[in-house]
Amino acid sequence: MSNFLRALRAVLWSFIGLGGRRADADRRTEQVGVLPLMGVALAVVLLLIAGLLALAHFAAGT
Template identity: 85%
Template sequence: MSNLMRAVRAVLWSFIGLGGRRADADRRTAQVGLLPLVGVALVTVLLLIAGLLALAHFAAGT
């Protein structure tokens, strides 16, 4: 599995809170590295916010 996919998987698991044991989370972080995790997390949060804004805009009908 590529490093990017490992980072995406680790971030998504942490967002929904099903990361498993602490040792598993530490192992995933060590495999990927801290900087890619932070980058993927920022992009994911920005996409989530953009999606929510688009949904609100669509729901308001403007």
């Protein structure tokens, strides 16, 4: 599995709170590294915000 997919998987699992045991989370962080995790997390948050803004814009009908 590529480094990007590992980081994405770790970030998504941490967002929904189903990360499993602490040892598993530590192992995933060590495999990927902190900086790639932070970058992927930032991108996911920005996509989430953009999606919510688009949904609000669509729901408002403007």
